[in-house]
Amino acid sequence: MKLAAVLVAAVAASSSPVQAAAVPGQPAPDFRAADVNGRAVSLADFRGKTVVLEWNNPNCPFVQKHYTSGNMQSLQQRNTGSGVVWLAINSTTDSHSDYMAPAKLATWFADQKATPTAILMDTGGEIGRAYGAKVTPHMYVIDPKGTVIYAGAIDDKRTANPADVKTATNYVAAALADTRAGKPVASATSSAYGCTIKY
Amino acid sequence: MDENHGMRTLRLLTPILAAAWLALASSAAIGQSLPRFGAPDPHVKASLIAATDAAVPGQPLQVGLRLVHDKDWHTYWQVPGDSGLPTRIDWQLPAGMTAGPIEWPYPHRLPAGPLVNYGYDGDTLLLTTVQVPANLQPGTPVTLNGKAEWLECKDVCIPGSADVTLTLPVKSEANPSTQAALFTQARKLVPAALPGLTARSTIEADRIRLALDLPADRKAESLEFFPLEEARIEPAAAQVLNRRDGVSLYLTAAKPVKADAKSLAGVVVANGGPAKPGGWAAVVEAPLVAGVVSAPGTAAVGANAPTMSLVAALGAAFIGGLILNLMPCVFPVLSLKLIGLAQHRTHSGPMAAHGIAFAVGVILSFVLLAGLLIALQQAGSALGWGFQLQTPWVVASLTVLFFVIGLNLLGVFEFTFGSGLGNTRAADALVGKSDWRGSFGTGVLAVIVASPCTAPFMSAALGYAITQPAAIALSVFAMLGVGMAAPYLLLTLFPVLLAKLPRPGRWMELFKQFMAFPMFATCVWLMWVLAQQVDAGGVALALGVLVAVAFALWAVGLTQRGSTLFRWVALVGAVLAALTFAPLAMTEAGSSAKSSSSAGWIDYSPEKLAQLTGEGKVVFVDFTAAWCVTCQVNKRVALNTDKVVSRFAAEGIVRMKADWTNRDARITKALAEFGRNGVPLYVLYDASGKPTVLPEILTEGTILAALDRVKLASR
Numbered sequence: 001m002k003l004a005a006v007l008v009a010a011v012a013a014s015s016s017p018v019q020a021a022a023v024p025g026q027p028a029p030d031f032r033a034a035d036v037n038g039r040a041v042s043l044a045d046f047r048g049k050t051v052v053l054e055w056n057n058p059n060c061p062f063v064q065k066h067y068t069s070g071n072m073q074s075l076q077q078r079n080t081g082s083g084v085v086w087l088a089i090n091s092t093t094d095s096h097s098d099y100m101a102p103a104k105l106a107t108w109f110a111d112q113k114a115t116p117t118a119i120l121m122d123t124g125g126e127i128g129r130a131y132g133a134k135v136t137p138h139m140y141v142i143d144p145k146g147t148v149i150y151a152g153a154i155d156d157k158r159t160a161n162p163a164d165v166k167t168a169t170n171y172v173a174a175a176l177a178d179t180r181a182g183k184p185v186a187s188a189t190s191s192a193y194g195c196t197i198k199y
Numbered sequence: 200m201d202e203n204h205g206m207r208t209l210r211l212l213t214p215i216l217a218a219a220w221l222a223l224a225s226s227a228a229i230g231q232s233l234p235r236f237g238a239p240d241p242h243v244k245a246s247l248i249a250a251t252d253a254a255v256p257g258q259p260l261q262v263g264l265r266l267v268h269d270k271d272w273h274t275y276w277q278v279p280g281d282s283g284l285p286t287r288i289d290w291q292l293p294a295g296m297t298a299g300p301i302e303w304p305y306p307h308r309l310p311a312g313p314l315v316n317y318g319y320d321g322d323t324l325l326l327t328t329v330q331v332p333a334n335l336q337p338g339t340p341v342t343l344n345g346k347a348e349w350l351e352c353k354d355v356c357i358p359g360s361a362d363v364t365l366t367l368p369v370k371s372e373a374n375p376s377t378q379a380a381l382f383t384q385a386r387k388l389v390p391a392a393l394p395g396l397t398a399r400s401t402i403e404a405d406r407i408r409l410a411l412d413l414p415a416d417r418k419a420e421s422l423e424f425f426p427l428e429e430a431r432i433e434p435a436a437a438q439v440l441n442r443r444d445g446v447s448l449y450l451t452a453a454k455p456v457k458a459d460a461k462s463l464a465g466v467v468v469a470n471g472g473p474a475k476p477g478g479w480a481a482v483v484e485a486p487l488v489a490g491v492v493s494a495p496g497t498a499a500v501g502a503n504a505p506t507m508s509l510v511a512a513l514g515a516a517f518i519g520g521l522i523l524n525l526m527p528c529v530f531p532v533l534s535l536k537l538i539g540l541a542q543h544r545t546h547s548g549p550m551a552a553h554g555i556a557f558a559v560g561v562i563l564s565f566v567l568l569a570g571l572l573i574a575l576q577q578a579g580s581a582l583g584w585g586f587q588l589q590t591p592w593v594v595a596s597l598t599v600l601f602f603v604i605g606l607n608l609l610g611v612f613e614f615t616f617g618s619g620l621g622n623t624r625a626a627d628a629l630v631g632k633s634d635w636r637g638s639f640g641t642g643v644l645a646v647i648v649a650s651p652c653t654a655p656f657m658s659a660a661l662g663y664a665i666t667q668p669a670a671i672a673l674s675v676f677a678m679l680g681v682g683m684a685a686p687y688l689l690l691t692l693f694p695v696l697l698a699k700l701p702r703p704g705r706w707m708e709l710f711k712q713f714m715a716f717p718m719f720a721t722c723v724w725l726m727w728v729l730a731q732q733v734d735a736g737g738v739a740l741a742l743g744v745l746v747a748v749a750f751a752l753w754a755v756g757l758t759q760r761g762s763t764l765f766r767w768v769a770l771v772g773a774v775l776a777a778l779t780f781a782p783l784a785m786t787e788a789g790s791s792a793k794s795s796s797s798a799g800w801i802d803y804s805p806e807k808l809a810q811l812t813g814e815g816k817v818v819f820v821d822f823t824a825a826w827c828v829t830c831q832v833n834k835r836v837a838l839n840t841d842k843v844v845s846r847f848a849a850e851g852i853v854r855m856k857a858d859w860t861n862r863d864a865r866i867t868k869a870l871a872e873f874g875r876n877g878v879p880l881y882v883l884y885d886a887s888g889k890p891t892v893l894p895e896i897l898t899e900g901t902i903l904a905a906l907d908r909v910k911l912a913s914r
Contacts, residue, residue: 021454026887061358098355132454134314135282158284160350160358189455191429195356196282199312 520682554691560642
C-alpha cells in the first residue's frame with residue numbers, strides 16, 4: 001500500500017508540474033516563437049504596446065464558446081483597432097489528437113473571421129509553461145512596460161455555453177479598459193477555466 | 200503516456216467529434232442551452248436515485264446524482280484543480296421542497312500531462328439532501344426534476360448534461376430503496392470534520408506547511424490535501440509528508456500568493472481514503488500564519504524541481520555513493536584496499552568474503568552514522584552532515600589515525616591484524632577471521648573519511664532523508680553505502696575482473712610505501728582544518744601528539760623485529776602521546792576560531808541577506824567549510840579565478856560566505872531550507888530575491904552562465 005503510494009508519487013514527480021507563472025505586477029517572461037506563417041515573433045518586439053495573450057485550441061468547447069458567440073473576435077477587433085497587440089498561442093503538442101498544423105490552424109482562424117495580430121505555434125509548450133498557462137482559453141494582459149497586469153479567465157461565467165457570454169463580466173475587456181484609462185487593473189487575477197492545455 | 204494512449208482511435212474519432220461540436224455550436228448560437236450530447240455516445244451516464252422508496256412529509260429525503268463514467272473518463276470535484284468544471288445540478292422541485300448543496304465524496308488526483316485535476320471516475324454518487332415539507336399529503340406522488348451539467352474529460356473534454364427525474368410516492372413511513380446500499384457506501388466517502396483533529400498552517404513565500412494533530416485512533420501513512428478554495432495551492436505540485444514530529448504536509452501555494460488569507464480549508468485524505476482499509480478523510484480548516492517553512496527536501500529550489508521521491512532518492516544515494524569513491528579524501532584509503540585485493544588475487548574463495556565484509560562495513564557505518572545523526576537531530580542539536588569534523592578532538596584524532604596509517608605504509612611497524620599482511624599471511628587467513636575483519640575495518644574507515652565529502656546527489660538525498668521517518672532515512676543512508684561498496688564488491692565477486700589488475704611483485708611494496716604520502720597529505724589538510732578551529736598552541740599540541748605517536752610506533756616496530764628491550768619505550772611514547780592529547784580533547788571548537796573571510800567576501804547572516812535582496816542586489820552565497828575538500832577545489836578552479844572575480848565586481852554582485860567550519864545553527868538552518876544537510880551549496884539570488892541553486896562542482900563556465908541568466912532576467 002505504502003509502496004504503491006510512493007511509486008505513484010515517483011511517477012507524479014517525474015513529469016515536472018507547471019509551476020512557473022506569469023504573475024500580475026511582475027515582468028512578463030519573454031518568448032520567441034514562429035507564427036502560423038513561419039514568421040518569428042518575440043514579445044520584446046511589442047515593447048511599448050499593450051499585449052494580450054490568448055491560449056487557444058480550436059477543438060476545445062470552451063474556446064468554441066467564445067468563437068461561435070463572436071465574443072473573442074469582437075474583443076480582438078475592438079482592441080487591435082486601438083493599437084493593442086493580440087497574440088493567440090496554441091500550445092497543443094503534436095502527438096495529441098487536438099493538434100492542428102500551422103496551415104490548418106490559420107484556416108480555422110480565417111474561417112472564424114478572427115483578427116489576432118499573430119497566431120503562434122508553441123508545440124513544445126515552452127511559452128505555456130513559462131506563463132503557467134493551464135487551460136484554453138487562458139488569458140494574459142501585458143502593459144507597454146512589459147509587466148503582467150492580468151492573468152486568468154476571460155470572464156466570470158465558467159461554462160461552455162455560448163449563451164452565457166451575454167450575461168458574463170469580461171475580465172479581459174475590463175483590464176484593457178482600466179489600463180486605457182490609466183488606472184490600475186481592478187481585478188488582476190481570476191481562476192482560468194476551460195480545457196486542460198494538451199502539453 | 201496518457202496523451203498517446205488510444206491516439207489512433209482518437210484520430211479516427213476526430214471528424215466525428217468535430218461534426219458533433221459543429222452541431223453543438225450551431226444550436227448554441229441560437230441561444231439555446233446545451234443539448235444533451237448525442238453522438239458519439241455520452242461517456243458519462245447520469246441518473247437520479249433515492250435512498251428510500253418514498254418521501255416522508257417533514258423528513259429529509261436522501262437523493263443522489265449517480266454518474267457512471269466510461270473507462271478513462273472523469274468528471275470533477277467542487278474544486279476542479281488546474282482545469283475542469285464542478286458538476287452542477289439545477290433543481291426544479293415541487294412547491295415547498297428544497298434541495299441542499301451537493302455533498303461531495305472525497306476526490307482523486309487526476310494527472311493530465313503536467314497538470315493535475317481533482318475528480319471522479321468509475322461509479323460515483325453525488326449526495327443531496329432534499330427537505331420535504333411537513334404539510335405534504337401522503338397519497339399523491341412527487342416528481343423531482345434536475346438538470347445536471349458537468350464536464351467529462353479523457354484527454355479531450357466535452358460538456359455533458361442530462362435532465363434527470365425521479366418520481367416517489369409520498370407515505371408516512373419509508374423503507375430503504377433497492378439502491379440504499381449505494382447510499383450507505385457513498386455516505387462513508389463524504390468527508391466531515393473529525394473530532395480530535397486539529398490543524399494549523401504556516402506560509403513562507405509560496406511554501407505552506409500544514410501541521411495536523413491526529414486523534415489517537417488515526418494514522419497517516421500517506422496524506423493528500425485537496426483545497427476547498429480555488430487558486431490557493433498549486434494542484435500539480437508534489438505534496439510532501441513529513442512524520443518526523445507530528446504530521447506535516449508541505450504544499451506549494453498557487454501564484455499569485457493570496458497574502459491576505461487567514462486560513463486554509465480543504466479535505467485531507469489519508470492512506471488512500473475511506474474506501475481503503477485504514478483509510479480516512481476529513482475536512483480541515485487551519486488558521487494560516489506567516490512563518491518559517493523550511494523546504495521538505497527538494498532537490499533544487501530555484502529550478503522548480505519536484506520533490507524527490509523515495510525511489511529517486513535511493514537512486515541518487517547509490518550514485519552519490521559511487522562518486523564518493525573518487526573523492527580525494529576517500530581514494531587513498533580505497534587504494535589501500537585495492538592493494539589488499541591484489542595480494543589475495545590467487546585465492547578466489549575468501550575474496551568474495553573480503554568484498555562482502557567490506558560492503559557490510561561500509562553500509563553498517565553509514566546506517567550507524569545516520570542513526571547517530573537522527574538521534575542528535577531529535578535531541579535538538581543543530582548538527583549536520585560532516586559534523587564530526589566540527590569538533591577539534593575528532594579532527595586531531597583523525598590526523599593521528601592517518602599519520603599512523605602513513606607510518607605503517609612506510610613500514611615503520613606492522614599491524615598484527617587486518618588486511619595489511621604479506622602474501623604468506625594471506626594464505627593462513629583463508630580460514631582466519633583476521634582477514635574479513637580487516638576488510639570490515641577498511642569499510643568503516645572509508646565511511647568515516649568520506650563524511651566530509653558531500654558529493655553531488657548525496658546532499659540532496661541527505662536532505663530528503665532527514666525529513667523522513669527514521670526507516671526511510673536509514674535506507675537512504677544504507678543505499679549510499681551500497682553505492683560506495685559496489686565497485687569493490689563487484690571486483691571481489693567477479694575475480695575475473697581482477698585479472699585486469701597487474702600481477703603482484705616488488706612494485707606493490709613500493710606502491711604501498713608511496714601511498715603513505717597521500718596519507719600525510721591528508722594529515723596536512725586535517726591540520727589546516729584544525730588550525731581554523733583552535734589557536735597556534737592547539738596546533739602545536741596536535742603536532743606534539745604526532746611526534747609522540749611516531750616515537751611509540753618506532754619502538755613498536757623495533758619490538759616486532761625482536762628487540763624486546765623497546766617494549767617499555769613504546770609504552771612511554773604512548774603515555775606521552777595521551778598526555779599531549781588530553782588538553783586538545785578539552786578544547787571547544789570556535790574558542791579562537793579565526794574569521795577567514797577573504798577580500799571581497801562578506802560574512803553571511805540571514806538578516807544581511809534579506810536586506811541586500813530587499814534592496815534589489817544580486818547576491819551570491821557560498822556555503823562552505825574549511826574541512827570540505829570539494830569547497831576548496833571549487834574556490835581554486837572557479838570562485839577565485841580572475842575572470843569570475845572581475846565579473847562579480849563589474850556587475851556589483853555581493854559575495855557572501857557562510858562558513859560552516861564550526862557549528863553554526865543559522866547556517867545549518869539555511870542549508871535545511873534548501874533541503875541540504877552539508878556543504879558545498881552555492882546559491883545565487885537575483886534582483887527579485889529568487890534563489891537559484893548552482894551545481895556542487897563548479898566551473899568558471901557554470902558561474903558565468905548563471906550570472907548571464909540573472910542579468911537577462913533582471914532586464
